[in-house]
Amino acid sequence: MQQFDLTIRHGLVASDEAVYEADVGIIGDKIVAVERGLPAGRRDIDATGHYVLPGGIDTHCHVEQRSGMGVMGADDWYSASVAAAHGGTTMIVPFAAQHRGHSLKQAAEEYTALATAKSVIDWSYHLIVSETDSKTLNEDLVEQIRRGITSFKVYMTYEALKIDDYQMLDVLALAARERALVMVHAENNDVIRWVSQKLLESGSTAPKFHGTSHVALAEGEATHRVIQLARLFDAPVLIVHVSAPDALATIGAAQRMGAQVYGETCPHYLLLTEDAMDLPGVEGAKYCCSPPLRDAGSQEALWTALNDGVLQTVSSDHAPYRFDETGKLPYGDATTFKQAANGMPGLEARLPLMFSEGVNKGRMTLPEFVALTATNHARMYGIAPRKGLIQAGADADIAIWDPKHEVTLTASALHDRVGYTPYEGMTVTGWPRIVVSAGRVIVEDGKFAARAGSGRFVPRSTPLPFQNERPVSARGQFFRSLAIGEAREGHTSFGYSDRQN
Structure with a gap:
C-alpha cells in the first residue's frame, strides 16, 4: 500500500465542473491520488464539513513594483505572498515593469531576484512593456517568452507607461508570432486627460x-479600439479589470463574432460603488483606482458577465499604496484626485469575498468559483495542469475551506502592509482553515509556517488562446506576414482584400 506524506480525507473536493466526495493523497509536492477511501498518511487532515479546493491563483496583482507615478507599493514579495497564502491563494503572477528608458531584460532579472529571495508561495510574473524599440521587442521580450514568461501587459493610459496605436500594432504582431498573450489596460488617455484638466481648472479636485x-x-472606446487592432492579426487579447457595461458589451460582441477576446474583473468592481470616493475630506482617495468604481448597475452587469462567460477570471489587482505621503496622499490633505496613487489592496480578501458574496449568496456555484479564481487562471496563462486543479500529477496546492466560518475584515487582521482595507468592517462567511502549498501546510487556523524564498518560479507554457489552433483569416495571415516582411506583391498566399473579411 502506497504511503502518503499527507492525506486530506472526508472532505468535499471541488473542481471547475463538479463537487464530489474524495480523499486526496500527497507525496512530496505532488498530488498522487484523488479517490474515496484512501488510508491515512504520515500526516492526516480530517476535512469533514469542509471543501477541498485548488489553491487560488491571482494573475493580476502588483508586488514590490514602482508605479508609473514613481510610487513604490507597500508590499514586497514576502509580505504579499504571506497575505496571499492566508487568503487561500497559493500562486501569484504580478508584474515586472519596464519603465521608460530602462531595459526590459534588466527589469525581469531584478524582479526574479526579489521573488526568488522572498516569496513563500510559487510564483511567476508578467512583463509590463512601455518601450517598443527593436531590442525590447525582438530580443528581450522574445527571450523572456521563451523562458516561460508567456504574457505581458501594455497600457493605453498613464503618460509614463502608455503606448500608442502604432506601437500596439507592433506588440500585437509580435505576440501573435511568438504565441504570447497580451493583457491590456484599456482606457482612452486623451479623454481622461481632457476631462481631468477641465475639472482641475474649475477647482474640482476632490477624490470623487x-x-x-x-x-x-x-x-468602452479603448476596449473597442484595441480589439479592432488585435483583429488585424487575429491576435488574442485579454482586457484586464473590466468595470463598465460599455466595455462588457464590446467584449461580448467581439466574442460572438469569433474574436479571441477575454476579460477579467476584480472584487472591488463587484462589491463597491463610486459613492465610496465621496467620503469627507480625502478619505475617498482610499477608493481611487483605474478604471474607477462604478454604480450598482455596473455591478450587476459584471456579475451577469461572469455567469455568461464573457469574463473568465477574477483577480485582485492588489495595488498596495498606504494612506499617507508615501502613497495615496503625497501632498497631504491638499492632494488632488490626479495626484493620489491609483489602486486598492485586496490580495488576501479576494477569495473570501468571492466565496461569501458569490457562492453563499447564490450568484455563482462552487465550481464557477473554482474556475474564476483558480482553474481559468491556470489554463489562460499556461500554468495548467500543474496548477489550478486537484488531480493526480498536479502540484499539491490546496485550500481547505470552512464554508461557515465568519471573519470580519479589518486592516489589523489582514497580513499586507498597506494599513487599510477598502472592505473594513465587512463580514464574510467562508474562510480557508488550512492552506497547502507544494505539499507543505503553510497556514493552519491562522498560524503561518513558511520561510522567505521557499516559493518556486513556475515557467509557463503556451497560453490557452494558442493551445487549440484556430484558422487564421486571410486578413490575419496578410498582416502577420506584413509585420515580418514576407508579404509582397504577387505572392498569392497573401492576397488580401477587405471584401474577403
Whole structure:
C-alpha cells in the first residue's frame, strides 16, 4: 500500500465542473491520488464539513513594483505572498515593469531576484512593456517568452507607461508570432486627460472627481479600439479589470463574432460603488483606482458577465499604496484626485469575498468559483495542469475551506502592509482553515509556517488562446506576414482584400 506524506480525507473536493466526495493523497509536492477511501498518511487532515479546493491563483496583482507615478507599493514579495497564502491563494503572477528608458531584460532579472529571495508561495510574473524599440521587442521580450514568461501587459493610459496605436500594432504582431498573450489596460488617455484638466481648472479636485475623469466611455472606446487592432492579426487579447457595461458589451460582441477576446474583473468592481470616493475630506482617495468604481448597475452587469462567460477570471489587482505621503496622499490633505496613487489592496480578501458574496449568496456555484479564481487562471496563462486543479500529477496546492466560518475584515487582521482595507468592517462567511502549498501546510487556523524564498518560479507554457489552433483569416495571415516582411506583391498566399473579411 502506497504511503502518503499527507492525506486530506472526508472532505468535499471541488473542481471547475463538479463537487464530489474524495480523499486526496500527497507525496512530496505532488498530488498522487484523488479517490474515496484512501488510508491515512504520515500526516492526516480530517476535512469533514469542509471543501477541498485548488489553491487560488491571482494573475493580476502588483508586488514590490514602482508605479508609473514613481510610487513604490507597500508590499514586497514576502509580505504579499504571506497575505496571499492566508487568503487561500497559493500562486501569484504580478508584474515586472519596464519603465521608460530602462531595459526590459534588466527589469525581469531584478524582479526574479526579489521573488526568488522572498516569496513563500510559487510564483511567476508578467512583463509590463512601455518601450517598443527593436531590442525590447525582438530580443528581450522574445527571450523572456521563451523562458516561460508567456504574457505581458501594455497600457493605453498613464503618460509614463502608455503606448500608442502604432506601437500596439507592433506588440500585437509580435505576440501573435511568438504565441504570447497580451493583457491590456484599456482606457482612452486623451479623454481622461481632457476631462481631468477641465475639472482641475474649475477647482474640482476632490477624490470623487477621479471617477468623473475616468468616464466609462473612455474604457468602452479603448476596449473597442484595441480589439479592432488585435483583429488585424487575429491576435488574442485579454482586457484586464473590466468595470463598465460599455466595455462588457464590446467584449461580448467581439466574442460572438469569433474574436479571441477575454476579460477579467476584480472584487472591488463587484462589491463597491463610486459613492465610496465621496467620503469627507480625502478619505475617498482610499477608493481611487483605474478604471474607477462604478454604480450598482455596473455591478450587476459584471456579475451577469461572469455567469455568461464573457469574463473568465477574477483577480485582485492588489495595488498596495498606504494612506499617507508615501502613497495615496503625497501632498497631504491638499492632494488632488490626479495626484493620489491609483489602486486598492485586496490580495488576501479576494477569495473570501468571492466565496461569501458569490457562492453563499447564490450568484455563482462552487465550481464557477473554482474556475474564476483558480482553474481559468491556470489554463489562460499556461500554468495548467500543474496548477489550478486537484488531480493526480498536479502540484499539491490546496485550500481547505470552512464554508461557515465568519471573519470580519479589518486592516489589523489582514497580513499586507498597506494599513487599510477598502472592505473594513465587512463580514464574510467562508474562510480557508488550512492552506497547502507544494505539499507543505503553510497556514493552519491562522498560524503561518513558511520561510522567505521557499516559493518556486513556475515557467509557463503556451497560453490557452494558442493551445487549440484556430484558422487564421486571410486578413490575419496578410498582416502577420506584413509585420515580418514576407508579404509582397504577387505572392498569392497573401492576397488580401477587405471584401474577403
